[in-house]
Amino acid sequence: MSKENPKDSDSQGPIINPDDFRSIVLLMEFENLTTKVSIRDGKRYFGTKSEPLKPEDEIRFIEFLEEDTDQGMVIECPPNAGSSGHQVKIMVQSHFRGNTIKQEVIGMITESESLEKTSQRLSIRLTQFDSVAWANLKELFATRQREVLELLQSMRGH
Amino acid sequence: MAKPKSNNEKLFDTYIRDKKIVVADASNASRAGLARAMSNMGAQTQFMTLANTYEVARDAIAKHKPNIVICDFEIGGGRGLDLLQQQRKENPDSKNSLFVLVTGNSSQSAVAQAAEEDVDTFLLKPYTIEVLRQSIMKAVLAKIQPSEYMKTINEGKAKLFEEGKPEDAIALFKKARTLDKKPALAFFYLGQAEEIKKALDLAEGDYQQGLSYNKIHYKCMVGLFEMLMGQKKYAKAYDVVKKISRYFPANPQRLASVLRLAIMTGAYEDIERYYQAFTGIDQRDEMLVKYVCAALVVCGKYYLKNSHNARALELFEKAGITAGGRTKILREIITTLLQAELPAEAEKYLKRFPSANQSEADFLVCEFMVHSAISPPAMSVDRGRKILAQGISDPDLYKGLAKVYLQTNLKDAASSLLDKGKELWPNLAKDFEALLPEKK
Numbered sequence: 048m049s050k051e052n053p054k055d056s057d058s059q060g061p062i063i064n065p066d067d068f069r070s071i072v073l074l075m076e077f078e079n080l081t082t083k084v085s086i087r088d089g090k091r092y093f094g095t096k097s098e099p100l101k102p103e104d105e106i107r108f109i110e111f112l113e114e115d116t117d118q119g120m121v122i123e124c125p126p127n128a129g130s131s132g133h134q135v136k137i138m139v140q141s142h143f144r145g146n147t148i149k150q151e152v153i154g155m156i157t158e159s160e161s162l163e164k165t166s167q168r169l170s171i172r173l174t175q176f177d178s179v180a181w182a183n184l185k186e187l188f189a190t191r192q193r194e195v196l197e198l199l200q201s202m203r204g205h
Numbered sequence: 206m207a208k209p210k211s212n213n214e215k216l217f218d219t220y221i222r223d224k225k226i227v228v229a230d231a232s233n234a235s236r237a238g239l240a241r242a243m244s245n246m247g248a249q250t251q252f253m254t255l256a257n258t259y260e261v262a263r264d265a266i267a268k269h270k271p272n273i274v275i276c277d278f279e280i281g282g283g284r285g286l287d288l289l290q291q292q293r294k295e296n297p298d299s300k301n302s303l304f305v306l307v308t309g310n311s312s313q314s315a316v317a318q319a320a321e322e323d324v325d326t327f328l329l330k331p332y333t334i335e336v337l338r339q340s341i342m343k344a345v346l347a348k349i350q351p352s353e354y355m356k357t358i359n360e361g362k363a364k365l366f367e368e369g370k371p372e373d374a375i376a377l378f379k380k381a382r383t384l385d386k387k388p389a390l391a392f393f394y395l396g397q398a399e400e401i402k403k404a405l406d407l408a409e410g411d412y413q414q415g416l417s418y419n420k421i422h423y424k425c426m427v428g429l430f431e432m433l434m435g436q437k438k439y440a441k442a443y444d445v446v447k448k449i450s451r452y453f454p455a456n457p458q459r460l461a462s463v464l465r466l467a468i469m470t471g472a473y474e475d476i477e478r479y480y481q482a483f484t485g486i487d488q489r490d491e492m493l494v495k496y497v498c499a500a501l502v503v504c505g506k507y508y509l510k511n512s513h514n515a516r517a518l519e520l521f522e523k524a525g526i527t528a529g530g531r532t533k534i535l536r537e538i539i540t541t542l543l544q545a546e547l548p549a550e551a552e553k554y555l556k557r558f559p560s561a562n563q564s565e566a567d568f569l570v571c572e573f574m575v576h577s578a579i580s581p582p583a584m585s586v587d588r589g590r591k592i593l594a595q596g597i598s599d600p601d602l603y604k605g606l607a608k609v610y611l612q613t614n615l616k617d618a619a620s621s622l623l624d625k626g627k628e629l630w631p632n633l634a635k636d637f638e639a640l641l642p643e644k645k
Contacts, residue, residue: 065485067313067454123234162233202320202423204390
């Protein structure tokens with residue numbers, strides 16, 4: 048039986064499904080191994096001191112970088128988090144549909160761009176990471192992207 | 206040596222190089238990254254405008270009338286999808302405009318809302334440049350090189366919605382039917398055209414024919430649902446909307462329809478099931494909260510009317526909790542319980558009003574009505590007069606105080622208040638007249 052012509056008994060699911068309102072949750076922590084500055088739990092830490100960050104200063108994962116065999120990422124973080132050449136450690140935890148992927152990666156900042164003095168855009172080339180865990184994270188988003196485009200096409204009718 | 210470009214890539218290059226683009230995202234890095242990506246794809250930076258808030262984006266769209274808008278699902282101060290409406294208004298030629306969502310919101314509900322609005326593509330963050338490029342290119346090619354089927358449908362849509370020529374549109378949609386093996390979309394638009402001509406039986410037939418090719422064609426189901434609602438065939442509409450909801454993810458407006466229809470068709474047990482599912486939703490849309498509360502209150506009223514008081518009180522309790530201090534809902538519950546002569550139960554809901562709202566009309570009037578039901582009339586007269594003296598003008602206050610005046614034999618005061626009530630709220634004149642002493 049094709050997807051477009053389910054059997055009448057194939058009611059897909061409940062009429063209100065709380066899962067429909069859930070997005071992939073991404074939690075991130077950042078540590079600059081060169082300067083010893085770290086960002087986690089809504090605070091910036093330097094040594095024993097810490098200062099609270101505004102909610103809009105959370106770390107955001109913008110882009111997966113792939114160049115030949117190199118893996119990397121582009122993140123947005125508060126200003127003064129790092130500069131080109133710095134070594135950084137990033138914890139990435141994703142949670143979706145009951146599955147959690149947590150991993151720590153180490154990389155080098157290859158590009159740092161200050162944006163309107165309120166944030167930084169960092170391109171990071173990964174140097175130490177679990178390639179299987181990283182591939183799983185990429186696959187999580189790739190799969191979800193395919194599902195999204197299929198659903199969009201199905202609902203648009205073309 | 207660089208790989209030679211394919212025909213599609215060349216077409217895309219030609220398309221993108223002179224297009225005006227607005228990139229709207231609250232995240233600095235995301236905006237910068239998307240602008241850079243578009244530039245690398247051939248867009249000209251002098252034709253690009255970046256917006257960090259909804260207001261800035263809205264102004265940029267009005268000023269530049271961009272061909273392409275790339276935006277996040279939520280952008281500081283507003284919904285990205287509202288910008289789509291604006292883009293369509295500023296650039297009605299849909300063949301030349303593109304709307305792309307790029308967002309970290311990967312929920313089914315977000316996709317459903319985007320699909321309802323017919324966005325061109327929906328991309329998740331974090332993305333890869335290659336996925337971004339391929340998706341945008343695919344969306345562009347679908348616009349500039351549509352299939353014969355889609356081209357004919359688009360021509361029909363222009364005839365129908367832009368030129369107001371349904372007969373010409375119908376001819377085109379009928380032609381489109383022959384251009385695809387499963388022309389459900391052509392049947393959907395045929396149905397739309399027949400509806401505009403008020404040929405509702407034909408329209409229903411078209412939607413059903415579309416569904417014969419694809420049993421769960423979203424647009425055909427929605428077309429059928431909306432038509433049945435227009436015809437007030439609520440039981441049939443309820444069946445259709447339940448089917449839509451089973452196969453496609455929820456969006457708050459669709460859920461509101463489900464709840465409304467459950468009430469209208471008396472499917473009260475369904476409402477309780479929906480409430481259970483609703484409690485599992487983490488982020489609740491304001492409209493959805495209001496509809497769920499309203500549905501629970503209506504359900505409660507039904508059980509009160511049928512003397513199932515315990516059941517009714519359970520539902521009011523749930524509505525009271527879900528209301529989260531929303532005063533109109535609490536007032537509705539209190540009013541209902543007082544009408545059912547359950548003042549002690551009504552009194553419990555006074556505690557649910559937030560302290561910040563306790564100097565406002567809803568709370569003061571509710572408090573007055575509850576105490577009128579449980580206190581001696583003389584005390585209620587004083588209480589009511591004090592609230593009036595604060596300048597609170599509310600029909601329930603006027604009616605309630607007039608009743609208390611009559612109970613304490615202050616007929617002139619009652620008449621005067623009721624006459625004033627009739628002046629202030631002429632649409633409620635009959636209610637005030639019914640209380641006038643001469644009629645008793």
